[in-house]
Amino acid sequence: MAYSRTNNSTRATIDRSELYGSGTFKYVYAGTYTAGARKGQPCVAKEFKSGCVVEDxxxxxxxxxxxxxQEIIDEFNEVGIMNQEVYLNTPEIWEYNGRRSPQKGQKVLIEPMIQNFEKFNSNSGWALSEPTGWAAALQSLSHFSYDNSGGQLLLCDLQGGIYNDGFVLTDPVIMSRAQNCGPADLGMDGIMSFFQRHRCNGFCDASWRKPPVLGKAKIRMHQGTTMQAYLPTRSSRTPLTVPGRRFR
Ligand SMILES: [Zn+2]
Incomplete structure (x- = not known):
């Protein structure tokens, strides 16, 4: 079963006159569904900050x-560590289509709005210092993801809202040994930073694996999402260095 929270709607109006929120990568605007099962309920529209050139x-x-x-969260729920479930807000790619809208044709991510939004850990190892309840359970979800993947990845940057019968996450980050999960994937350095600061709690299982942690964390810890800085490689251009020659 997919523990996902979906739009279940086909249309919404978005108020772009005012920013509702802003993350490292995206601007967030508030709106309301106008057709479908969630008609009348609030939603959010997320636009990438980078502009439309690389959007696809x-x-x-x-x-x-x-x-x-979603796979990780479903597996965590199936194990039954919690007596309530974790759900993932699942965005869909919609397009603005207001007749006179300057954004007409522009893609946007739409998902249901989360009430009582809170952040519980980041991709640089930040977490509440003495987590209890859901905050502790979510630290354990991160640890679970590492163990359950055979030490290949870590689900983190866990943020969302507590409801009376479960928790809804949005926009998590996956950090991977292969470092192939987007610009917030800090690879093994990020995974190690999590474990350098992670203290197992009552929701963690003592048998779950941890990487051998040595020395100081390489990533500076903060609550926001840390992003890799890199320039895209242009393979059609001549390299600056050639084997056996000095830098030119
Ligand atoms: Zn743990």
Whole structure:
């Protein structure tokens, strides 16, 4: 079963006159569903900050990370560590189509709004210092993801809202040994930073694996999402260095 919270709607109006929120990668605007099962309920529209040039790639990557995160969350629920379930807000790629809208044709991620939004850990190892309840359970979800993947990845940047019968996550980050899960994937350095600061709690299982942690964390810890800085490689251009020659 997929523990996902979906739009279940076909249309919404978005108020772009005012920013509702802003993450490292995206601007968030508030709106309301106007057709479908969630008609009248609030939603959010997320737009990439990078502009439209590279957008298709960003959208594909976002949906891949979402699908992978969903698998981890479903497996965590199936193990039955919690007596309530964790759900993942599942965005869909919609397009603005207001007749006179300057955004007409522009892609946007739409998902249901989360009430009582809170952040519980980041991709640089930040977490509440003495987590209890859901905050502790979510640290354990991160640890579970590492063990359950055979030490290949870590689900983190866990944020969302507590409801009376479960928790809804949005926009998690996956950090992977292969470092192939988008710009917030800090690879093994990020995974090690999590474990350097992670203290197992009552929801963690003593048998879950941990990487051998040595020395100081390489990633500076903060609550926001840390992003890799890189320039895209242009393979058609001549390299600056050639084997056996000095840098030129
Ligand atoms: Zn743990």
């Amino acid at each position: 790639h960003y959208f594909d990557e976002e949906m891949n990370i979402c699908a992978k995160s």
